[in-house]
Amino acid sequence: MAEAKKTKTYHFHSDWEEDYFFVYSNSKSVCLICNSSVALPKKGNLxxxxxxxxxxxxxxxxxxSALRTRKVRELKGQLAAQQSIFTRPNTKGKAATIASYRVSHVLAKHKKSFKDGKVVKEAFVEAADALFGDFKDKSDIIAAIKDMQLSRGTVTRRCEGMAEDVEEQLRKDVEQCECFSLQFDESTDVVDVAQLCVYIRMVFGDMGAKEELLTILPLKGHTRGEDIFQAFMEFVNKTQLPLFKLISITTDGAPAMVGRTSGFIALCKQSEYFPDFLNYHCIIHQQALCSKILNMKEVMDVAMKIVCSVRARSLQRRLFRAHLEETGAxxxxLLLHTDVRWLSRGKFLARFSELLPEIKDFLKLSKHAEYAQLEDYQWLLDLAFLTDLTDLLNDFNLELQGKDKHVINMISAVNTFKSKLQLLSNRLQRYDLCNFPHMQAELQRQGKDFVQLDSARFEEQVQSILLEFERRFTDFGSIEPVASYLCFPFGPSIDVDSIASKIVSLFHFDNTAVENEILTLQNDIEIKSRATSDMNGEFWNLLTEQKYHNLRKCAFNLTALFGSTYLCECAFSHMKIIKSKYRSTMTDDHLLACLRLATSSYCPDYEKLAASSQCQRSH
Known part of the structure; x- marks a missing residue:
């Protein structure tokens, strides 16, 4: 009986405010007259x-009476005013904490150091002193700015908390998505620690896709395929990543990744934890490798030797820059070229060609070594051809770059460029140089006609690149017919048996079920009537899961495919800024936190983070 009595719950009734001048505040009944409190809100006690x-x-x-009602209202107002004296500092402290999180997020987004929070605060105070000079509450504004906690340690903790919040949002999306693909790439940071970057592309039930940094894993020792596999499996076990949703893996094509027996992909396919998945070599990497097939070594060697002779010595470089200013160039x-930077060759050659007259004059004035090639019309024509062709390759490379690039769009871009190469070859046969502006300018300068020259050598170079494109881009050949069908499933000449077999070989579905769904879709009058051209890719949302299970899953899988490792390359560019020589002692955990905040599309929940923090104002 005693235990039952203790566990009894009492509820405060609003009528008691006027009957006994009591209100319920902070889990206690408070007297409005003397501010005494009663623990249990029992009518008898009040x-x-x-x-x-x-x-x-x-x-x-x-x-x-109305008099009593007014008196109760007046006493309640007085109590609220008294309580606000104590709650106001807490409110200000929470506002300062939220502002601290927001500023820390901006610093992380822009890859700034943790200690830059003090600089932001100092600049904020200085700007406020000028901006709010005529405001009546200027002192309150500046005081609120000074309340922000932006010390180095605080900004560090803020970034850690926000990174955990963003990671939690990502984990929830991974659990909710229908399927996902991964892309892997590896690079070294400023202290030569190998960092394995992993990006994920998730596809959800509404056919929406999202690309996010999954993790970056430090490889302290070797970077063999087995080391990469072990590091990734440790991450999978730690985070409980649902590998059964995995559709494909895209890599940079390095031996450690794609080795037949001990490469990362081979080890993944041997593991029982991985489902049957597709693997691809990055389209952008393959395009860069195709570009290297150009056999123009004699042109690049001479151009590089000339540029290095000018750029290698400080005096020569200063004199050359002064010469350019005098001539009004x-x-x-001049620009330098390195093979690691894929676009640098095109920019290097374009700058060299544009400054060629100034280079010739400077070499004569400074009495440098003589280069007979600069007066050889065939070498100059080869230089112009190489400049034009690398410029076209650079434009194609830039077209393949970017976030949210669908693999279908990338395959289309590759096919378009192959057709363009064939067109260039045909035009060279007809002595048409409309796609080669540098060659046209060089022929006009020499006063020669292209018909008089040997066009076969240039046509051979174009054909060699075209053949290399045909050879390398076979990985995506199995995707193209499936992608064409999914983009327009109501074509007049659809071979049901052929399309079904390609889908089955790609994603291992049941052949009979796929054929039945294709035939059902072709004769579905309702779906056909709603399949308009302005549907913005939402066609597959019209298909029900029960009726078109395999085709919907095929659409999900195709949407999830990565075409390149562009996002990993971008992450490494961010990493070079974040972990620079001035922040070389940054820990791996802090590098991951800063990189996640700098690249993520998620926004941290500032209110939730502030509620979990001690909202004290800056001292």
């Missing part, structure tokens, strides 16, 4: 207190 301590209030303020310096 009535006894009121009639014993404040019995004269019954005479001064009669029950159920459009550019002020």
């Amino acid at each position: 009535e006894r207190h009121f009639k014993t301590v404040h019995k004269r209030y019954d005479a001064d303020f009669p029950a159920k 459009e550019h002020t310096d």
Whole structure:
């Protein structure tokens, strides 16, 4: 009986405010007259207190009268004012904490150091002093700015908390998505630690896709396929990544990744934890490898030797830049080329060709070594051809780059460029140089006609690149017919048996079920009537899961495919800025937190983070 009595719950009734001048505040019944509190909101307790301590209030303020109502309202206002004295600092502290999180997020987005929070705060105060000079509450504004906690340690903790919140949002999306693909790439940071970057592309039930940084894993020792596999499996076991949703893996094509026996992909396919998945070599990497097939070594060697002779010595570089200023050249310096930077060769050759007259004059004035090639019309024509062709390759490379690039769009771009190469070859046969502006300009300068020259050597170079494109881009050949069908499933000449077999070989579905769904879709009058051209890719949302299970899953899988490792390359560019020589001692955990905040599309929940923090103002 005693235990039952102790566990009984009492509820405060709003009528007791006017009956006994009590209100319920902070889990206690508080007297409006003397501010005394009663732990249990029992009617008897409140009535006894009121009639014993404040019995004269019954005479001064009669029950159920307007006078008593006004008095209760007045006393409630006074109590609220008293309580606000204590809650106001907490409110200000929470606002300062939220502002601290927001500023820390901006610093992380822009890859700034943790200690830059103090600089932001100092600049904020200085700007506020000028901006709010005529405001009446200027002192309050500046005081609120000074309340922000932006010390180095605080910004570090803020970034850690926000990274955990963003990671939690990502984990929830991975659990909710229908399927996902991964892309892997590896690079070294400023202290030569190998960092394995992993990006994920998730596809959800509404056919929406999202690309996010999954993790970056440090490889302290070797970077063999087995080391990469072990590091990734440790991450999978730690985070409980649902590998059964995996559709494909895209890599940079390095031996450690694609080795037949001990490469990362081979080890994944041997593991029982991985489902049957597709694997691809990055389209952008393959395009860069195709570009190297150009056999123009004699042109590049001479051009590089000339540029290095000018750029290698500080005096020569200063004199050359002064020469460019005197002649009024459009550019002020020469560019260097390195094979690691895929676009640098095209930019290097374009700048060299544009400054060729100035280079010749400078070499004569400075009495440098003589280069007979600069007067050889065939070498100059080869230089112009190489400049034009690398410029076209650079434009194609840039077209393949970017976030949210669908693999179908990338395959289309590759096919378009192959057709363009064939067109260039045909035009060279007809002595048409409309796609080669540098060659046209060089022929006009020499006063020669292209018909008089040997066009076969240039046509051979174009054909060699075209053949290399045909050879390398066979990985995506099995996707193209499936992608064409999914983009337009109501074509007039659809071979049901052929399309079904390609889908089955790609994603291992049941052949009979796929054929039945294709035939059903072709004769579905309702779906056909709603399949308009302005549906913005939402066609597959019209298909029900029960009726078109395999075709919907095929659409999900195709949407999830990565075409390149562009996102990993971008992450490494961010990493070079975040972990620079000035922040070389940054830990791996802090690198991952900063990289996640800098690249993620998720926004941290500032309110939730502030609620879990001690909202104290800056001291």
